[in-house]
Amino acid sequence: MENFKDKLVVITGGNSGIGYATAKEFKSQGATVVITGKRENALDQASKELDVYHKLTDQRNLSQIDDLVAYINDSLGKVDVLFINAGVAFFTPLAYTSEEHFDTMVDVNFKGSFFTLQKFLPVLNDGASVVFLSSGNTALAMENSAVYSASKSAVSHLAKIAAKELAPRKIRVNIVSPGPTDTEMQTKFGMDQQVLSAMKTQIISQVPLAKMGVPQDVAKMVAYLSDNAKSSFITGGDFFIDGGMAL
Template sequence: MDNLTNKVVVITGGNSGIGYAAAREFKSRGAKVVVTGKRQHAVDEAANKLGVTGLLADQADLNQLDKLVTDIKSSLGNVDVLFINAGVAFFESIVHTSEAQFDTMVNVNFKGSFFTLQKFLPILNDGASVIFLTSGNTALTMENSSVYSASKSAVSHLAKIAAKELARRNIRVNTVNPGPTETEMQGKFGMDEPTLKGMKEMVISQVPLGKMGVPEDVAKLVAYLADNAVSSFITGAEFFIDGGMAL
């Protein structure tokens, strides 16, 4: 029997990209998976394709987080794995970053991650695993990424402090920091196709392995960190999965 069989796994932003791949990985290993998202159609479509539970929730909305926790508690009980994956990115210079872009990234990436953890604490089993998705940008000083990188760096530091505070409950907290990965999010950067293509070529030129990652690479690492049988002595750690880009 797989060590993740019948474990309750919650994945925020699980209707696409890395979250979707992680949901598929956990489902294949026998877990009871819940994916969340803030677009009802996208959540329903993903849940139906994966054969998992889909719940509508905006990670940046505390009232929706409260409802999410209540719904999961009443339907599935306590949670064994919490993958705080939802995030948003805009790549713009400091000069041209708008207040709306700033607020969106901070509210979703940092505030949303913080309060998702806080709200779920009462229904996390002792010995649970929490994984935050941050970014390889936490180790880089890439132009046009100031707010995005700062918001993800804040999550990385949050995870380390959470690992200390929650160790008394034997709850492990780690971060996965992907580098350039082929996901749906890349189509949401507000760039036209030639600009996006040029950006991808520029990024790949900085990756020692000379390619972009795929969501399945990240999903397998997340599942590894969720499995107490193989990662029970790992907490407060950062795992870069970026083809060596941060070197």
């Protein structure tokens, strides 16, 4: 089904994990897709595999976001779907959270998300869809996640305010909040394989459906929320894709 034929979709952080799966989903439905990332080799490889456009962009760098918007506007035109997906996570106790980790998470997850939306406003079509990636952690008080959870909670609240502000343009803004999802990001937590495996087992024990999610679970929800034929009356929603973990 080519539900997004002749539609332009932009996905930040699209070279791996949820972003990659979402780019693949939109591409399969006929969209023209642009992905971003800050790892040049990974971005080039993903672009080739997916057969999509790409632009090297660090979401915390506002001038690079400006360059991204200019590139899209000059080369591809107005945007129909914007998935603000790029993010970063570090999990450490309060007592051991460094200023560097604090600044990185706030700059990428919240500041970067805010200014990505702001700078894309002039190139979003009226009636466009914006989806923010938040986190199931926003519904939990999980140890070792204070800064990450706070930065994602800020994203969720930003999205709800944006949904009200952009409603006059019929731009719908929604949130997807994944729970434990098996992605490449989990290998970046600074833990060895044995610790990661033990962590996954412990997490799964807290999920009513007794499994971890996969990136495709989130990708299909993003596509649904971006399809005006299916979700035209949905805005400001926060959709938890977590196997019931937040219950």
